[in-house]
Amino acid sequence: MKALDRKLLRDLWNVRSQVLAIALVVSSGIALLVMAQGVFGSLLTTRDAYYTRYAFADVFAGAKRVPNWVEERIAAIPGVKQVQTRVVVSVSLDVPGVTDPVNGRLISLPDRGRPALNDVALRRGRFPEPDRAEEALVGERFAEAHGLDLGDRLFAVINGRRQPLEIVGVGLSPEFVYGIGPGELVPDPKHFGFLWMTRRHLATAFEMEGGFNDVALTLVDRSPSLERAVIVELDAILDPYGGLGAIPRADQTSNWYLQNELSQLENMGLLVPMIFLAVATFLLNVVLRRTVAVQREQIAALKALGYSNLRLGVHYVQWAIVVVAFGTLLGIGAGLLLAEAMLGLYMEYFRFPFLIYDVSASSILIAVGVSLAAATVGALGAVRSVVSLPPAEAMRPAAPETFRVSLFERLGVRRWLSQPARMVLRNLSRRPVRAGLSIVGIAFAGAIMVVGWAMIDSMDELLEVQFNIVQRQDLSVSFFEPVERRAVHELAALSGVLQVEPTNGVAARLRNGHLQKQTAIQALAPDARLRRVVDLDYRAIRLDRPGLVLSTLLAEQLRVEPGDTLVVEIMEDSRPVREVVLTDTVDDLLGVTAYMEQESLRRLVRRDDTITGAMLKIDTLAEERLYGLLKAMPAVAGATLRSAALQSIRTYMLDNMAMMMNVNLLFAVIIAFGVIYNTARISLSETSRELASLRVIGFTRGEISSILLGELGILTLASIPLGLLLGFAMITGVMSVFESELFRLPVVVEPSTFLVSAATVLGSMAISAWTVRRKLHDLDLVAVLKTRE
Incomplete structure (x- = not known):
């Protein structure tokens, strides 16, 4: 083994505890990177394989009622590869033992x-027989939520009548990977489910014989230009039959939510690990710089013996690479385990x-490449110091720093301070750059x-605003078709209903030049109380x-x-096209509306005085009968x-996001300890000779401890306000990165967050x-004082 390798x-x-602390910080960043890349890659690969194996469509469209012969016209659209027409209807479900409203x-x-x-994808059981009207296939999550098994029965409420359905199979569909109902943001299988029946019996129950109201297409290729052209042709064909507007795969509800989650994973997989690795780079830089300062005489001797600047520079880069490599191996292992859990x-x-x-191997290579880059950047400052150090100059001890009266002494506070306290303040004021870097x-x-x-x-703020300030109703009711406004009075007359407010909604396509967006227009009364539109200050608009x-x-x-x-x-009724002025914008937190x-x-819309739904305030004592x-x-x-x-959203956030937050918090604690511990150990290595001298001349262990730890305490206390400000700036940036059509988290930092963060830093100290x-x-004391001067 070469001499420099033994020295390494x-x-x-000799600094193994500091090496471990830095390696843990590196491993935190690498673990998050590998976890995010692993989850992202696994979900993406699984999604693509699922979509291919079970023929997920490229274009989707709905309508009121379309004659079956129109299917041939749709199939003749240039670029269409395959057509599937269906009957799809929304119903109320009556599940034995469940009193809450259940939709399907x-x-x-x-x-x-x-x-x-x-x-x-059949999970168990079989498909319904064509000659058995009561047989149905049920979605797996819905079956699990209600404990349904093969042979069990539930009821679909069709035109006010309870039609029994016997479960003969349980399945999954690529159309409902993220299975949510209308107006929902997260899956709620206890209150919404998907079921499949043979077309003949479903069409008969809803008077759709000889027709369809839903169509899905695949295309010869998925180029955006072909996709747009097919959608235009399809809309033109379906318009006379109450077409609701065709959408591409990218806008299909389940796929959109899945793609949104993948995008957030991709962002998180880049942003959060970079923060951790930036801190690790900073630590490496500080530790190596001070190591070089302590070893200046050794470096001079090595240069005098013929070692080149390049060889010595590589030696200190290797120091950083070994530390980072250790952390990278730990991080890759932890990241793989976290990816499985996520x-x-x-x-x-x-x-x-x-x-x-x-x-993928590319994910591991990315992690290794990023960590090596962090090691190299962290070592650059130390390498520069090594290269610029003349051997003759380095043979001598570093020149004593210029003495000057410190700021604290000029302020006249020294007479109230003990000797150790004066030493602490003097040391900090004379090395402002080092103190500043430690504080940062x-x-x-x-x-x-x-x-x-x-x-x-x-x-928590998002849920509070959305479900206590914006939505104040207890129950939302939707109708199959627009009904006359007198339905409000009929609902109000029901036992247990305390207040009713009508709502209206239509599907619409908004256009500004070549830009367009398909969405829903919600209509509310000016004095609405149960469903409100609020501004940034949560005041009703x-x-x-x-x-x-x-x-x-x-x-x-x-x-x-x-x-x-x-x-x-x-996109409904007579399908009018009008120019409408935008009167205002609102910073809502969920969805885009x-x-x-x-x-x-x-x-x-040129519609009679009708409504499409209602918001109800109800008496909880009468809810079951209602x-x-x-x-x-x-x-x-x-x-x-x-x-x-x-409850569904809260459970989703607790199950899904809370785990990610807990992982981040765990790694943040590791960083806090790693930074503070390294700061303390470096200070000890730099001042051990002086502290030993003080012990020899009569200072007690407590007094020399107060000098070193007092400096650490002042640096830590000074860092807390800066850390809180940096944290607020970072959370603002993180929120902007994670902003999506699904939700926009408001930037809220509770006082308890500042207190817990400060307490964690103080605990690490x-x-x-x-x-x-x-x-x-x-x-x-003897060994330290024998150190060559």
Whole structure:
């Protein structure tokens, strides 16, 4: 073994605790990187294989009722490869033992054979027989949520009548990987489910014989130009039959949510690990710089013996690479384990019939490359010092620093301070750069803690705003078709209903030049109380002017501002196309929506005085009987409990996001300890000779401990305010990166978050101080004082 290699191993062993601390910080960043890349790659590979194996469609469209012969016209559209027509209807479900409202979607299966597109992956049981009207295939999550098994029965409420359905199979479909119902944000299998029946029996039950109301297509290729051309042709064919507007695969609900989650994983896999590795780079730089300063005489001797600047520079780069390589190996192992755990959680919400665990070699190579880059950057400062150090100059001890009266002494506070306290303040004031770097390093640890806890604060704020300020109803009711406004009075007359507010909604396509967006326009009364539109200060916005109010994100996507004119194409009824002025934008937190005043929407749609739904405030003591009355009403398509939606989102966030937050917080604690411990150990190595001298001339162990640990305490306390400010800036940046159409988390940092973050930093300081104090007590005074001057 070469001499420099032996020196490298000896140096690393001598500072093994610092090496371990830095390696743990590196491993935290690498673990997050490997985890995110592993989950992203596995979900992406599984999704693509599932879509291919079960023929997920490229284009989707719905309509009121289309004659079967139109299928041939659709198949003749240039670029269309395959067509699948279906009957799809929404119903209320009556599940034995369940009193809450349960909604469902019935989807037709071919009377013979498997679906050509959007096939069903049979998990157990069989497909319904074509000559048995009561047989149905049920979605796996719905079956699990209600404990349903083969042979069990439930009831679909069709035109006010309870039609029994016998479960003969349980399955999954690529169409419902993320299986949510209308208006939902997260899957709620207790209150919404998917079921499949043979087409003949489903069409008969809903008077759809000889027709269809849903169509899916695959294309010869998925180029954007062909996709757009086919959608235009398909819309033109379906328009006379109440077409609701065709959408590409990218906008299909389940696929959109899955793609949104993949995008967030990709962002997180780049952003968060970079923060950890930046801290590791900073630590490496500080440790190596001070190592070079301590070893200046050794470096001079090596140069005098003929070692080149290049060889010595490589030696210190190797020092950094060994530390980072150790951390990288730990991080890769931890990342693979975390990826498996995260995939288990994802599979609860994104349902696949199989999982392809795909942590590619490229992911590992990326982790290794990033860590090596961090090691190299961290070592550059030390290498520069080594190269620029003349041998003759380095043979002598470093020149004493210029003495000058410190700021604290000029302020006249020295007479109130003990001798150790004066030493601490003098040392800090004479080395401002070193003190500043230490403060910044510790501040980053506190900032990462703030980010982790603030994410939870922001989630809580989102739920509070959406479900207590925006949505104040207890129950939302939707109708199959628009009904006359007198339905409000009929609902109000039901036992247990305390308040009713009508709602209106239509599917629409908004256009601004070549930009367009398909969405829903919600119409609310100017004095609405149960469903409100609020601004950034959570004050209600009155919809009392003609025109549109858009979500800010939607307005940005269409590149419009208040006062601009949009082309609005209504996708229902007579399908009018009108120019409408954008009157305002609103920073809502969930989804992207367009709002109008009810009378303005009625005039725009040219619809009679009708409503499409209602918001109800109810008496909880009478809710069970009320649910039964609503199920018996033929016009009611479904009812949704606000409390159930809130619980679903809260469970989703706790199960899915909370684990990620806990991982981040764990690694943030590692960073806090790593930074503070390294700061303390470096200070000890630099001042051990001086501290030993003080012990020899009569200072007690407590006094020399107070000098070293007092400096550490001041640096830590000074870093806390900076860390809190950095944390607030970082969480603001993180929120902007994770902003999506699904949700926008408000930037909220509770006082408790600042307190917990500060307490964690102080706790890390206390542990580091205890460890260093033990080293001080074991200081060999004779050996230290024999060090060559």
